[in-house]
Amino acid sequence: MPATILIVDDEAANRELLEEVLMNRGYTVLAAKDGLEALETFAIHRPDVVLLDVMMPHLGGIQVCKQLKQNAETRLTPVVLVTALSALDDRVRGLEAGADDFLTKPIDRSELLTRVRALLSLKAFTDDLDNIESVLFTLARSIEGKDSYTGGHCDRLSDYSERLGRRIGLREEEIKALRQGGIVHDVGKVAVPDAILLKPGKLTPDEWKVMREHPVTGERICAPMRLFRPVLPIIRHHHEKLDGSGYPDGLKGAEIPLLARIMTLADVYDAVTTDRPYHTALPAGEALEMMERDVQRGWWDRELFAEFKSIMSVKGRIDS
Numbered sequence: 001m002p003a004t005i006l007i008v009d010d011e012a013a014n015r016e017l018l019e020e021v022l023m024n025r026g027y028t029v030l031a032a033k034d035g036l037e038a039l040e041t042f043a044i045h046r047p048d049v050v051l052l053d054v055m056m057p058h059l060g061g062i063q064v065c066k067q068l069k070q071n072a073e074t075r076l077t078p079v080v081l082v083t084a085l086s087a088l089d090d091r092v093r094g095l096e097a098g099a100d101d102f103l104t105k106p107i108d109r110s111e112l113l114t115r116v117r118a119l120l121s122l123k124a125f126t127d128d129l130d131n132i133e134s135v136l137f138t139l140a141r142s143i144e145g146k147d148s149y150t151g152g153h154c155d156r157l158s159d160y161s162e163r164l165g166r167r168i169g170l171r172e173e174e175i176k177a178l179r180q181g182g183i184v185h186d187v188g189k190v191a192v193p194d195a196i197l198l199k200p201g202k203l204t205p206d207e208w209k210v211m212r213e214h215p216v217t218g219e220r221i222c223a224p225m226r227l228f229r230p231v232l233p234i235i236r237h238h239h240e241k242l243d244g245s246g247y248p249d250g251l252k253g254a255e256i257p258l259l260a261r262i263m264t265l266a267d268v269y270d271a272v273t274t275d276r277p278y279h280t281a282l283p284a285g286e287a288l289e290m291m292e293r294d295v296q297r298g299w300w301d302r303e304l305f306a307e308f309k310s311i312m313s314v315k316g317r318i319d320s
């Protein structure tokens, strides 16, 4: 299937020129005359590359670019901003808005085609990465979906752990790993039979043994994917306890990777504040008191918990 290029320019002559060059090369071309129309056309047709004029009525190119780049579903589509030669300011603002490339007016045909080709191969590559991620996320969510009690658990974990990560000043890559970890941390439960996973009563020792394998299974599922490498320690170690009584490796204290310690707090908090087959939900305040006792017992990281508590206490007050 030929690649689809969306041309956005308020001047018909400019649109027609670009259209002609690209259609001659076999691309499918869509056109929009302003930013609003561009977003509508984008939503319907999902083009592979967007060529955006900067100066347009209604919604300018920089704003359109920003909107596309801020949305997780559209951020990987390459955007080229078309600027006037003298408009250095536009380039700076374009970079800030996340533009992938720039073309200068008047547009040189061969430069246009070279850029479009390069961006299309980048798009093909990121589509592959996106597909891997979405397959894994779908798998993780289907496991969450098996259990009506845990609806929304993955998203809440991503949210709680991201907030704690930001609070303690982690880098963007670490925040990203936490967000992904929130979704896929329990993906290894795919190997746990439903009779155990959904059992309403207490698990027998043998059943526990099977259940406790899920972090290692999850790590094994994600390990071949380079993209998920930073998430592996979260998946493997999200059930460790500081005193070494957790699983699968019985790690102690700082041996437990920081991101896993964060995910554990988020996971425990969410488990006690939502209804489960074996208990009813505790209000935020009581859940935090219970976790405080577990900190005294030597299970959770004291300093991290103090930060977590201050984030959740504020939220709890607003919620109640």
Ligand SMILES: [Fe+2]
Pocket (backbone or CB within 6 Å): 185, 186, 214, 238, 239
């Ligand atoms: Fe787990």
